[in-house]
Amino acid sequence: MATASVAASLPFCLLLSPRLFRGRRAVRWPRPIRASASSNASDVAGGERKLGALESRVGDLRALVASVPPAVASIQKSISPNFVAGFCVGIAFLAAAARQVIIRSRDHDNRGSVADLVRRGQLKSGQRGTAKLRTYDDPFNNSLVKIDEGTSTAQMFGKEYRLAPVRLTKEQQEMHQKRRSRAYQWKRPTVFLREGDSLPPDVDPDTVRWIPANHPFAAASSEVDEETAKQNVYQKDGVPSRVKAEHEALQARLEASNAVTKLPSDPRSMQHNERPMRSSGKPSENLQSSKFDNQGRQVSIESGKHSSDGSSQSNGPEGQ
Amino acid sequence: MAFTPPRLLPLPLPPAAAPASTRAVSARHHGGRTAPELSGPTPRVVVVTSGKGGVGKTTTTANLAASLARLGLPAVAVDADAGLRNLDLLLGLENRVHLTAADVLAGDCRLDQALVRHRALQDLHLLCLSKPRSKLPLAFGSKTLTWVADALRRSPNTPAFILIDCPAGVDAGFVTAIAPAEEAVLVTTPDITALRDADRVAGLLECDGIKDIKIIVNRVRPDLVKGEDMMSALDVQEMLGLPLLGVVPEDAEVIRSTNRGVPLVLNDPPTPAGLALDQATWRLVERDVMTAVMVEEQERPKKKGGFFSFFG
Numbered sequence: 196m197a198t199a200s201v202a203a204s205l206p207f208c209l210l211l212s213p214r215l216f217r218g219r220r221a222v223r224w225p226r227p228i229r230a231s232a233s234s235n236a237s238d239v240a241g242g243e244r245k246l247g248a249l250e251s252r253v254g255d256l257r258a259l260v261a262s263v264p265p266a267v268a269s270i271q272k273s274i275s276p277n278f279v280a281g282f283c284v285g286i287a288f289l290a291a292a293a294r295q296v297i298i299r300s301r302d303h304d305n306r307g308s309v310a311d312l313v314r315r316g317q318l319k320s321g322q323r324g325t326a327k328l329r330t331y332d333d334p335f336n337n338s339l340v341k342i343d344e345g346t347s348t349a350q351m352f353g354k355e356y357r358l359a360p361v362r363l364t365k366e367q368q369e370m371h372q373k374r375r376s377r378a379y380q381w382k383r384p385t386v387f388l389r390e391g392d393s394l395p396p397d398v399d400p401d402t403v404r405w406i407p408a409n410h411p412f413a414a415a416s417s418e419v420d421e422e423t424a425k426q427n428v429y430q431k432d433g434v435p436s437r438v439k440a441e442h443e444a445l446q447a448r449l450e451a452s453n454a455v456t457k458l459p460s461d462p463r464s465m466q467h468n469e470r471p472m473r474s475s476g477k478p479s480e481n482l483q484s485s486k487f488d489n490q491g492r493q494v495s496i497e498s499g500k501h502s503s504d505g506s507s508q509s510n511g512p513e514g515q
Numbered sequence: 516m517a518f519t520p521p522r523l524l525p526l527p528l529p530p531a532a533a534p535a536s537t538r539a540v541s542a543r544h545h546g547g548r549t550a551p552e553l554s555g556p557t558p559r560v561v562v563v564t565s566g567k568g569g570v571g572k573t574t575t576t577a578n579l580a581a582s583l584a585r586l587g588l589p590a591v592a593v594d595a596d597a598g599l600r601n602l603d604l605l606l607g608l609e610n611r612v613h614l615t616a617a618d619v620l621a622g623d624c625r626l627d628q629a630l631v632r633h634r635a636l637q638d639l640h641l642l643c644l645s646k647p648r649s650k651l652p653l654a655f656g657s658k659t660l661t662w663v664a665d666a667l668r669r670s671p672n673t674p675a676f677i678l679i680d681c682p683a684g685v686d687a688g689f690v691t692a693i694a695p696a697e698e699a700v701l702v703t704t705p706d707i708t709a710l711r712d713a714d715r716v717a718g719l720l721e722c723d724g725i726k727d728i729k730i731i732v733n734r735v736r737p738d739l740v741k742g743e744d745m746m747s748a749l750d751v752q753e754m755l756g757l758p759l760l761g762v763v764p765e766d767a768e769v770i771r772s773t774n775r776g777v778p779l780v781l782n783d784p785p786t787p788a789g790l791a792l793d794q795a796t797w798r799l800v801e802r803d804v805m806t807a808v809m810v811e812e813q814e815r816p817k818k819k820g821g822f823f824s825f826f827g
Contacts, residue, residue: 232635331551334793339785349809352787356737356809361759363752372721373754379718384690385657404657404687410688411597412651419621421655425624428662431670 387412535733551588551800552759553675558591560664561799566712566719568683570704571733572777573771574682575792577605579700581778581794582640588675591630594643595660595692597651605717606633607776608641616663617645618655620652626666632639633816640674644691657687657694664695685719693720698727699758699801704734705713705746710754729760729804730793740810748808759806763788763797 334340341350347358384404391408394400406412419427419437427436434442563576573594580592591617594602595631603609614629626642633639642663645651651659664677679696682688693699698803699720717728732748739745748762766788772779779789780796798804 200684219664334785334790334797339790351790351809357808359749360807361752361805361812363751363756363758366760368756372726374756375718375721379715379722381719381722383657383694383719383723384687387657387687388656401555404690406687410687411645412691419652421658423622424620424652424655425658425662426738428616428626428659429666429669430625431627432625435622438624440622 518541529674532600551794551797553588553800554802557675558664558668558673558677559675559698560679560696561698561700562681562693562703562725563700564678564681564689564692564716565683565709566685566716567703567709570702570709571731571763571769572683572702573601574773575607575700575702575731575733575763575795576678577602578778578780578789578792579796579799580639580676580678581606581633581636582780582793582799583676583678584633584636586782586796586800587638587640588800589640589672589675590676590678591640593641593660593663593677593679594641595679597645597688597691598647599682600643600645600647601642602680603631603641604776605773605778606635606639606641610778612641612643612646614642615645615650616659618661620655620659626663627670657691660691661695662696687717689716689719693723693725696725699725699729701728701730701755701757702733703730703751703755705732705740705748705751710746710751714755726801727798728757729758730755731761731763732759733763734765735762737809747810749810759808760804761791761809763791763795763803 313422335342339352342358343349349358382401385402386398387404387406388394388398389408390405392404423436430436433439530764550690559779561579563572563579564574573596576592580590583590592602592606594600596602608631611631614624616626616629618624619626619629630640630642633641660679667674667677677695679692681692701713701717701720703709713730720728732751733752735748736745740747748759751761764787766779766786768782768786769779769788772782772789779786780793781790785793
């Protein structure tokens with residue numbers, strides 16, 4: 196606000212003549228005029244001087260007032276109506292453009308995204324999944340829940356509810372079970388086969404669940420057999436089987452390449468074999484890159500799996 | 516919302532034959548305990564299923580698991596939805612799921628490495644069946660989760676509960692999810708579409724030998740129930756003929772908690788739905804069921820007082 200007023204007053208000051216400007220400065224603070232007469236002669240002379248000074252200041256003020264209309268007229272002459280109209284149109288255009296920019300920036304603010312939720316205060320940034328645990332109290336008996344056993348009412352969150360007893364009896368429950376057992380004759384499938392595959396000879400057709408090709412379970416083939424998969428699930432410590440197998444395969448390749456490089460004495464062939472040696476010089480790195488390309492940030496966690504002591508960076512209770 | 520008032524109703528069984536859970540309910544109200552008594556051998560493998568999609572299976576699983584963990588009962592929540600998993604989002608663990616049960620099967624990692632521990636709840640672990648765009652080996656049929664549950668049972672730190680979040684429908688995902696389960700929590704909403712699917716799923720579960728099935732009626736609106744525009748929890752129970760584990764009211768806080776990645780039962784201050792899920796967890800732990808439900812809101816007598824009471 197202050198800067199605006201300075202900006203507005205500055206051109207007006209420049210238009211004034213130096214004299215007027217000086218006079219304007221001089222008439223800053225009006226002095227008080229004494230209305231009472233004084234008996235002292237020096238006081239009379241001083242009063243005359245003051246009166247003269249006051250008259251000169253009033254004259255300056257009159258000159259200032261007289262000079263203002265020509266200044267305004269000069270401004271009006273210098274600014275044509277076309278200029279004013281153009282200026283207004285320009286301001287309106289700028290305002291419309293600014294409004295459009297603001298609306299677009301709001302639209303591009305990822306509405307419905309996590310960022311938008313954070314902006315609206317529904318989601319606290321960086322605090323997702325973390326909660327200050329509530330101190331525990333009995334959910335049946337606390338300050339928010341009051342049960343009046345005499346009147347069969349319950350008061351909860353300030354509202355009062357009527358309690359109705361459950362009417363289901365054991366007989367009714369068994370009756371429903373019989374009804375369902377008659378209505379739904381079902382045997383849980385134990386074998387999943389992809390639609391279009393042939394039925395194996397030793398499989399009961401009633402135990403087969405046919406899976407469409409686009410189902411998440413419909414993998415083309417499994418690299419591990421059932422027994423290995425079961426062992427993998429039951430494995431409590433040590434290196435996981437596939438990681439171990441890959442490591443052993445790389446180790447075997449490294450040993451094989453070392454054996455090959457030891458045999459020839461020709462330096463050319465040594466140079467030829469240099470590249471495979473380099474590539475196989477760090478088996479652990481190769482192992483990680485081959486297996487954990489799609490794991491991203493989990494490489495550090497995965498690397499813990501290679502330790503056979505079971506003290507990996509586990510998230511689980513067994514690794515604690 | 517529903518409660519189990521101790522002296523409200525005559526119990527169907529004589530006191531000598533009353534189950535431990537019923538006795539525990541009475542003890543709970545009179546003794547002022549701070550935790551439920553765990554009933555049955557551990558780990559208890561519970562599948563949370565519904566048949567119909569969108570009734571709140573995943574929300575229920577996340578909240579039951581979080582509530583169990585807060586009670587100090589170790590729980591492993593298994594997201595058995597291979598194609599459309601969401602449990603990690605509700606628990607706020609979506610950025611930490613890098614290894615899944617599919618990786619365990621393939622030998623890329625051990626089972627304990629695929630379990631993701633919750634940051635705040637040390638007793639809560641998450642296991643996802645597979646990554647969204649990956650495919651599971653077909654050859655193992657429905658054995659995958661059976662092996663997983665058995666391996667967890669044999670592990671040194673056996674969890675108290677294994678909660679399996681079942682995918683919607685009754686196809687291969689459902690078959691895989693229910694395979695290791697001994698108990699089932701059937702989540703339904705009080706509408707006829709969800710009820711028909713729930714009845715069918717209950718029939719399939721019973722055919723598979725899972726007899727311990729309890730229902731959670733989700734998204735109940737007491738105002739609509741009062742106006743007879745919505746079935747009450749008792750109506751739902753009458754149609755399905757299954758014991759009630761909980762009645763969860765419609766609550767806008769569910770959306771907020773989902774967005775925050777914090778289960779509703781951890782909300783402070785507690786919300787109506789969170790409190791109902793907390794109560795359901797207590798009943799699940801104690802193998803208890805509801806004996807009374809809140810059916811309608813009562814008009815509270817207005818207190819007379821002030822200047823205008825003079826005019827009646």
